Amino acid sequence: MEVITLTGVTDSATAKGEQTRELILSTALRLFREQGYGKTTMRAIANEAGVSVGNAYYYYGSKDHLMQAYYDLLQDQHREAVEPILATEKAFVPRLAGVLRTWLDVSAPYHEFAGTLFKTAADPRSPLSPFSEESRPARDASVEVFRRVVDGSDLKLAADLKAELPELLWLLQMGVVLFWVHDQSEDVRRSRALIDRAVPLVDRLLRLTRIPGVRGVTNDIVGLINSIKP
């Protein structure tokens, strides 16, 4: 069956296979949440969903792919949760800090899970790698959030730097995530402290780029980043 809707996309909601697909995914996500990624077996997922193990593999090439889906969900939630901040706050520092803190908030329930996620993401061969081609849509969407952070703020910067900044802020977020994954403090207090200190620092650094002597180096840095991008 191949139901084509007006949007040109296969109507996945009604096709039987897609129902199974979603059943498997939702069951997997629930089990991941309830007992962690490591302790959730493919057999348990299949069992709980009332299908066979092989069927799960028919729709999801591996356990990692199920995690991938989980990750996408997180990102969606972050984008949603960040809306109020982007809509109301106009100053750069609270805008950026808010977006980063929101990421911590959204991800809080999955801190234990994050280790595994991160481990998988670090493998350059994994589709979850933030630098992989497969995760480009997710990454673009994430960078887009930071573009809005920059564009909607009172930040005054040279145009070329301003154009590059969202990607740099995305890298900053990767750094925060890296720290967060290793953060064992209660309520990830240290990660919050990191954000509180780092964001004003970023702000001051950006203001420094107006100093003539600094400008040249800044341009070189932007150039370097661009050269290593694709």
Next chain:
Amino acid sequence: MEVITLTGVTDSATAKGEQTRELILSTALRLFREQGYGKTTMRAIANEAGVSVGNAYYYYGSKDHLMQAYYDLLQDQHREAVEPILATEKAFVPRLAGVLRTWLDVSAPYHEFAGTLFKTAADPRSPLSPFSEESRPARDASVEVFRRVVDGSDLKLAADLKAELPELLWLLQMGVVLFWVHDQSEDVRRSRALIDRAVPLVDRLLRLTRIPGVRGVTNDIVGLINSIKP
């Protein structure tokens, strides 16, 4: 048997268990080199070494521990290979570039292997994580190399920054490694280009810290890095 030598260290060369330990390790490293980490099974290692699977686990808690040993070996080789540069070159830029390039050279045969290594290292629970307590000796030794890069050079810097710099350069190396792992260009040309461009940039950045307005921010950055360290 507990043979105590004059150095106060157990004489591991003669004790029977230690012979087995080394046999297993050397066999594992050879197989890793010959056919990659993923395709080398614990059964194959045990088989090739002429021992049982359980015996391998008696000495090495997991397959990862064998990789850990492999990684330590790499670091030793790097430290050794870097000696001539540290001994002859006095200017900061070629010193740093040389040390980083040497890392690429030493690691070149293991580029395929590096993905797995990196994946494991990224897991915060892994003893291979560069931030873990178990890898502190290896990390300290690595930072020490960069301390020598700084101390033996003509670099003129404020004392507090100079004290912190080796650790920052270690972070730079982590960045290079991250890029290198994902680098699919021939002869990892892009990684070399990154070093060639990044090192002079670091040099210029360090010189900038002499400008009064920049100094304050630099101090804050150093303070931030220190605050997130332990």
Next chain:
DNA sequence: CCCACTTCTTGAACACGTTCAACTCTTCCT
């Protein structure tokens, strides 16, 4: 309605990392 064809589903089988109770070998005290 029947037949080919695709899509979907099954569960046994595989290979792997890891564990463990049982066994053998070594050391060393009496």
Next chain:
DNA sequence: AGGAAGAGTTGAACGTGTTCAAGAAGTGGG
């Protein structure tokens, strides 16, 4: 020498992610 305690060694067994040949269910043309 005897023998107990420890060190070293074994391989079958377990649980895991993943594969695959076989079959079931749905689809569409004649």
